[in-house]
Structures are given as C-alpha cells and as structure tokens.
Amino acid sequence: MSKLIHKVCVANRGEIACRIIRACHKQGMSTVVLYSRPDAEGMAVKMADEAICLEGTSALESYLSIEKVIAATLKSGAQALHPGYGFLSENAELARACQEAGIIFIGPDADAISKMGMKNVARAIVQGLGLPIVPGYNGDEQSLTRFQKEAKTIGYPILLKASAGGGGKGMQIVAKESELEAAFHSAKRNAQSAFGNGDLLIEKYFSSIKHVEIQVLGDEYGKVIHLFERECSVQRRHQKIIEETPSPALNPQLRQEMGQAAVLIARSVNYVGAGTVEFILDVENLKFYFLEMNTRIQVEHPITEMVTGFDLVEWQLKIARGVALEMQQDDIVQSGHAIECRLYAEDWQKDFLPGSGKVVVWKEYQASGIRMDHAVVESGDVSIYYDPMLAKIIAHGSDRAESLQKMLLALSKTRLMGLTTNQSLLQQILVHGQFESGSYDTGFISKFGDQIKTEWQAKVNSSNTQNEIVMAAWLYQWRLRHNQQALKMGLPSGWRNVFYGPQKDEFELAGEKFKILYRELVNSSARQFEFQINQEWSEEGNNTLLLLDSPADDVIYEMDNRRLSFGVGQYQDEIFIHHADLGVFTLTQIPRFPELEQAASANSYRAPMPGKIVKISVRTGDKVNQGDELIIIESMKMENSVAALQSGMVKDIFVSSGQLVEKNDQLIQFEGDM
C-alpha cells in the first residue's frame, strides 16, 4: 500500500532543489526548502512553499549539518526528505537519522548507501558478483607509506580520491612516485573540507577510457530496472561537463550487458530508489569495469528522462511512497538522443578557475526539444561557497546529429553575462571533430584543450572579430549616453557647425586597447556613423555603419551589407558583449579623464579570486624565492596557491588564516617600492 506524503523537505539548493520542488508540486506535495544565508535570495527559496534558514554560510555550517537538517525537517512537519545530489545525499548517517526521526528518506536505505559509499566494500560486493572492477586500494590504513606501497603494486599513474566523496571532487592524478606525497596531503585536506572525512583511496588510472554509467530504479518490493546508459566522458578536473545518451560507443549487446550488470549490483544491496552505476569503458577492447555506484539522483539525469520519457525525480517520490515499478525492462526504450551541457562559472582559458559574482544578464533559450534546468536569477549572486554550476542545457533530437544541432543553437542563443563561464568552451567542443564523431574519451579536454583554446583564439583574432566586439561595446555605450543626454533635439550626436575632430571612445579588451573615433552623420532614416578603429581619422573618408533599432540588451548594426547582432550588458565598469559563436567578452571603458593613481607594484600580491585563506606559508620578514608558495586560498572547493613572482622579503601580511577575502584584496607586500 502506498503512503501519503503531503509535505517534502528539500535539503539542497540551486537547480536540483528547484527541480525537486517542481516534481513535488506535480504530485500535490507541498515543499519546504532548507537554505543557508547566501542562498536566501535564491530561486529555490522563492519557489518553495516554505523555507527554513539553516544559518551559516559554508556548506559545513549549513547543508552538511545532519543535526540542523533533521531539526529543520521536524520543525517543518515534512514527512519526507529529499537530499538532492551532493552535500548529504550519499550520507548514510542522514538516512539513518531520518529513519530514527520518522522521516521518509527519499533514496535507498542507510545500509545500501554505506555499502556503496565505502569504495572497498562496494568493490568487494561487485567482485563477489563476478563483475570486473578497476584495480585499486581502499583500505582503512591511511598512512603515506601504505599508499606508497599500494600505488606501486597497482602501477602509476594512479588516481587519489576521497573515500567518502563522489562526483570527482578533490581527485588527483599522480603520475609518478615522487609526486605522491604532496598530492596525498592536499587530497586529504580537500576530502576533509568537502566531506568531513579525510580518508582516501587509490585507483588505477587509465589514459584512454570512456565514462559510461547506467541509471537504475529499484522499488521497495525488490524490483530493479535500468534506464540505459549515459556517457559522461567529457570531463575537466575529473568532473563531467557534457553528457549524452545513447553513448556512441555502445552496441546493443554491450548496452544490455552493462544494464544487466548494473541491475545485478543494485539488486545485491536491495537498492530502493534512483541510483547510478558508473563504469569505465576501455575503448580499445570494449571492456567495462565497475567504478562506483552513486546512491542518489545524478546531475545529468535529465538526458535519461528525455530519451526514456521517465520522470526520474517523480519516480523517486513515488517509490518513497511505496509505489511499485509496474513496468517491465523490455517496455523501456531509448527514443532519439539527448545531450546535456553544464554551464559553469569558471574560466576555461585559465585552468578552469572557478568564478563568482553577479549575474548581470540571463536569458534562457526556449525551443522545442530544449530543456533548461537552472536556478539562475538575473542580478543574483553566484557565491564562492558552493559548486559553480549555473545551469544545465539539455537538448533532445530524433538522432545524435539532431540533438547536437539543437544544442549548438541553444548554446549560441543562451545568454549569461556578468560571470566568466564555460559557454564558449562547450560550443567549441560541440564542433570539434573528435566530439562530433563520438570517438572522444575522458582525456578529451586534456588532449584537445590547448588546440580548442588556440582555435578559439584564432577565431577571435581573425576577420576583425575583436573589432566587431569592440564596436558593439562602443555602440552600446553610445546609446546609453545618448538616452541620458539632455539637449538631444534630434541632432546627430557630437553635432558641430564647425567640424574639428571626431568623438572618441576607448576600450580595453583582453589587455588590448581599442580607440574608436566616430562621428554621427545626418541621416533621417537611421543612425549612421563614420568611424575608425585604431586608425587615424581621415578627411577623405572613413568606415561607415548603421546602428539599428533593437531591444536595450541587444546591439544590432549593419556594416558592409552585413547585419551583426550582439547581446550586451553592463555591471559597474565592466561591459559584457555576447558573441553568439564565441561567447561573452568583457571590456572596460577607458575613462576620458584618467585617475592620477600610480600603477600597482610587482611587490604587492592581491587575491586572484574571492575565497577563504586556508594557509599562509610565510611570515613577516621571511626571505622567499621566486615561485615559493605564499598563501593558499580556497575557493569553490579548490585550493589555489599564490606564489612569489620574484624573490624578496615579506614586509607585511594583510590577512590571516580562515579569513574571507574578496577578489583584489591585498594579501602580502614585499619590501621595495610601494
């Protein structure tokens, strides 16, 4: 008999919280969302029927506190708790605490979670089923010497992972023995801060593999089905950014084998709810190995939903109510092809450095076969405290080619400005031959990242792209000024009865200066300008263009019989120009009247990003050599080292360990010129 659930507590944030709330509402369940201070203005809080603040900013103080989560759920009167993904979603303690408190935990029971959560136990189970596993070590003994010994046995390169972790967070590749010690300590620190548990494991590192996972669903009555695979081989920092289904690498037989293996594994732990069995696929001989099982809903679950027609979150809720899976495995078919791209706030040009800040412009693209899962709010902030994923763009087509086409168009039409994102990287990947052919592997980014960067840069540099972008910025700024101008009177801007020289605007783009000289011409039907970029004004003739009418967040102009269209936005002194194919460019306007300030000294170190100071490696008066580590800043769960650019003596340290810093806050001053 199925139970009634009137109210569900959503113990998560961002897009997945919104996704769960929607699914709950569809089934008539009201929702209460738990939130931390920085998320108070988030979309989930607005969408939920109730919201309870967990107080505190860091994940550890809020979403990761079992005590707070249970107390809030009880207070809210919710009968069930949905943990989403990440945070406590694979924490057996929470499942157990729910059970004790009489709350339905939407997911498998604590036993299944802990079995699959402990990698060595999971591996033993899978091995016991006669299924292949990846060579590795996951023992209780966590000493460096033991790790050194085990790594040698497995053979380098190896992978260090957090035992309690998932999703690739804090993973490190160790190529050779000499690197192990440093990596070991850093990985431990990361594991401790991300999962509250510093235990690590070792896995054999394959250089050319695909990452293929199988979605499973199990009900209370012992039935387990699978909903086919997702290929998630496009990864950076060992985290997925593009997923697709069906995988171009699987044949029907292999698909069936892997599906059956996944069902077998889930069944062996009496799995209830939605789960994912991850495999690595050795491309050469089409052999798969069990990697791990994720006992929660996955970020990339929507592509499975698109091709199978199953609403996985809805089924999570149904299963939690005790509803039986009435469908048969054979009834489930893959229809067409779906792909998901994850839009991240990160700088793919700079080693995927995570970013934060204000979302200045957000425009999602709506079209048939396009789905966007996100919690982005225009003029909302992306904080430094959590994962920098902004949105998931999902495209569904009748075949792989069609869904790739749809995705590329969706990416060019999606606008997110104000933060540095990986949008243009996603676009470049989609048109990369290796990706198009489907033969890519998990090394795709590391293999082709530089090539993609170079090609992207070449596109930016070629055929005046930069000039066109700068012109969009200029026309955008011109229009803003024009709209505010008193004494407009329909005169051409900068009207003169005695012409002496053109008007001037200067911008900086990617460290380069662009000077635009311009003059509006008298033209009753359109705004026509003559102009020069980085060239002298000519009495004989200059370039001309027409500025066309458009909404305020577009700039459209016509030049050489070509119509160019850009998305535009501005926050403080940063101007954002969205180029449909090449992403968002950030420009600053060089003021007409420069400040008198002196240039910053090379002896001064400033925070490269907002974050928390986790380690200060020097003391006042220390003599340091070029390249020495000065400070470590943690941002978006990543440790970033600030190193000395030149040798010198530390004169002053302006921060202390544990302190939160903003971008450009001064950290350290060396002796020498201020």
Next chain:
Amino acid sequence: MTLMQEFDVLKTSLVGQNPKVLENYKAMLELCGELKNNLRLSTLQGQEKYVERHQKRGKLLARDRVEMLLDQDSPFLELMPLAGFEQEDMTLGGSIVAGLGIVSGVLCLINANVPTQKGGALNEISLLKAKRLDEIAFENRLPILYLTESAGADLPQQAKIFNYGGSAFREITRRSAAGIPSLSIVFGSSTAGGAYIPGMSDYIIMVKNQAKPYLAGPPLVKMAINEVSDDESLGGADMHSRRSGLCDFLAQDEVQAIKKARQIVASFNWPKLQMQSEVQEPLYPAEDLLKIVSADVRKPYDVTEVIARLVDGSKFLEFKPLYGETLVTGWAHLYGNPIGILANNGVLFSPAANKGAQFIQLCNARKIPLLFLQNITGFMVGQQAEEEGIIKNGAKLINAVANSSVPALTIMIGASYGAGNYGMCGRAYAPRFLFSWPNAKLAVMGEDQLVGVMEIIQQEKAAKTSLSAGKIFDMAKGKMAKEVLRKRIGHESSAYYATSRTWDDGIIDPRDTRAVLGICLTAIMQEKKDNKSSFGIFRM
C-alpha cells in the same frame, strides 16, 4: 497630444528637377562648399611650426581643450568662427575659439585663447568677439568658461584695444554680481591685463608648471624695481595656490585641469537642461533649402517653403495670410518650443509693416520668442507708398521690434537692405542671436542700386558743373569708376565681410539652421536662476 498637433502642415510645391531648382542647388552647394573650406581654415590654429612646438611641449591645442571640456557626444555651436576673415592685421577667429556647449550637463559659453596663433595675443577682432560673448552671457545668463593662455594685448594694436578692453573684466564681475559664474583654467601665460580674466573669475584652476599669471614678468620687474626673479616665483601655479590665493584648484596637468573644471561646473547648482521629449522633425528634408533659395538675392523665392523645412512637423499657423502678404507671420514650434515667425516674401508695404507690428505685440502678450527670417530689399518707395504712410507704418514696425521684450532670433537668409534690416531685427535691434546664410547680403541697398543712384547723382552734379565750366561728362571714365564702386560695395555687402567684423554670430550652412536655432533657443529658454547679489565674488 501637444498643442502643435492642432496646426496645419505646410504644403510644398518644390519640384526637384525644375531647371531653376537645379540651378539654385548647384549655386548654393558651391557657396556651402566655400563656407566649409573657410571654416576648415579657421580650425588650423596658427602656423604649423607654432602648433608643433606647442604640442611638443605636451600641451593641448585650444580646440582639443574645448573638445575635452565638452560633454561627450554633446553639440557645440561655435560662435563667430570667421571673425577677422580676410582682415590683414587680424587673426582668423580673433585667436579665440568660442561657442555654446554643454559641460557637465550645463549649457555654457566657452571662450578659449588660441595660444598657437600669435601667442594668443588679442587684437581688435578678439576684443569685439569677446565683448559680444560677454553680451550673450549676460543676456542669456550663461556661465563663461575661460581657457586662458594669452600673451595679452597685441601691442602694435594697443591703441585699438586698450581703452575698451577693460570692459572684459568689468563684465565678468557684473555677471558675478548677477549670479552668473565665470571659471578660468589658466594653461599658460596670462600677463598683466590677461591676469584679470582669471583674477575676476569666480573659480580659478591653474595647471602646474604651466600657468603663470603675473602683473609683470621678470624683465619688467627688473626694469621697474630692479628685482631679479623668475616666472615660477612671480606667478607660478604652485605659488598662487599656496601663497597668493589667486588659484583655487591646482591641477597636475591639462587633462586634470579640464576634469576639475567639469567638476566645478557640476557644482554650480545650475538648472540642468531639460530632457526634450521626442520632437517632430520637419516633413521635408533640410537639403531642400539649397534648392529653394537662390544664391542671387535679386531672385525672389517663397519663404514659406523655408519655414516648412525649419519648424516641427512643418506645421505652421499663419497669421493674417491675406493681409500684407509680403511679410509672412505666424506661429510654429522649434523642438517643442513655441515661436513666432516673421519672414519676408518681398518688399515691405504699409499693410505688411502694420501686420508685423501687430504680430510682435501679440507675441509679447503671449511671451512667445520671435524668429526673423530676413530677405528684405527694404520698405517700398515711391509716391503711392509715401502717400500710404510707409514712413509712419515702417516706424510702427521698428518701434515694435525695438521695444519687444521677448527674445528674438534673426537669420539672414538673403538680402538685408536699408531700413528693412532694422524692421526685421538686424544687429542694431539686439536679437539674442543672429546668423547668416552664405548667400546673405547686408548693406544700405543692393550694389546695382547704389551704383545707379551714385551715377544719377554724379551725372546731375557733372551736368551742373559742365554747364558752368563747359565740360562734358566722361562716359568711359564714369563706367570704370562705376565698376570699381560696384565691386567694392558688393564685397562690403557680403556675408563674409559682415561676419569678419562680428556683425553676426557666424555664417551657417542653411542645412544646419534648425540645429542652430534649437541650441540658441535652449540658451534663451532654459529655466533661469535669479541669484543676484550686490557684489561680484571677491577673490580672497
């Protein structure tokens, strides 16, 4: 719905391919091209070697200073750019760049010395131009921003300028008392009399290591009191900022000085320019003006065609269209502001003069500013006209113009001869602004008429003399003299001759007329701050 929408649209009968129209267009385009060339000459700012030397010192040219001072993208109406044109001992523009422009959202008058033109020394034309600027500033309550760098009086011409030159300083302080601010940026030398331009101003900015206002430079000081000194200690910006108190704001360089000036203007607490709501452009293109108007003032044209290309929506409410029809009168709007227009369509007869007088009275009663479009050969002459009382009726028009209390704008769009000039608000009748088209003529009468009149008088004189002395009038000699006279009068009647002597505020391209009127109307109409005090600001 604005009131203007009630007015009717003027119809046009201009046919593009008409031979007369094509001829007009060709001739007027030529005149406009000539104007453009002359204006380009006025932007040269002195001999190349002085310009280069100035720039090598890291200094900005006067026009670059002005451009930088103005709000980006804002309009600038330069005044009297061709003052001194073709006058031998004068400089083109009078070594001053001047005009109406917007600085920090405030409409200001700018008066910038051109230091690369004879050291920025002021000649007689400079004086006339500066006096006219003072007049404009006072009448229209406009702040003046002085960009000062001048060697002072052009000494060889001192006799022409010294006596009246003092009015410049008097005017600054009278405006100060009337609450109209003046600001000086001192970029360089500003000696003796020159020192009083900043000296009298409400605000002074000096550029470090450049500005040096003093009453007497090192040589004169040595001569006068046998004191050995240098520029910096006598009048350096630093000294004036820390010791004499002459300087209010010390700027590191020219750009910073201009930035500071913009900030000070922003602090004037001056009425901001009103945002104009969307205005209706005329229905017909301004380019047509060159096709309507004849380059030869002897050929008449229909002035309503001109009005249709100047006013909002080409909408016009004509007053008394059936009476005195050689003077077109009526109401229209310019950039949303109501305006009463008086425009000539031929010689002024008594009814036309009377109608004009009545119309001016109506505009005074309604507080509507006036726009005169002058194309007038004069009041009608002859027995019939005299009998109809043309003097009496003309006097009514002149009376009305002279005593009108609403602001007036005048554009010379053709002939301006005789008392017609007065009745149609010529310079002597103090319109707030007066501009000429390049085809305009200004004289007591047309050169043919004048030569003809002279000929008749001389023939009569000769006849008398020859009768008594038995001499015969030498026809050939008379013809040659006639040609010389015609040429001279023609030259002296030209728009360039007039503008060179600051008899107008500039020659404009007819196609710019609407823009020029708009800026002038803004200067006239904007909300005025009345903050008089009994004294100008004393410099402490």
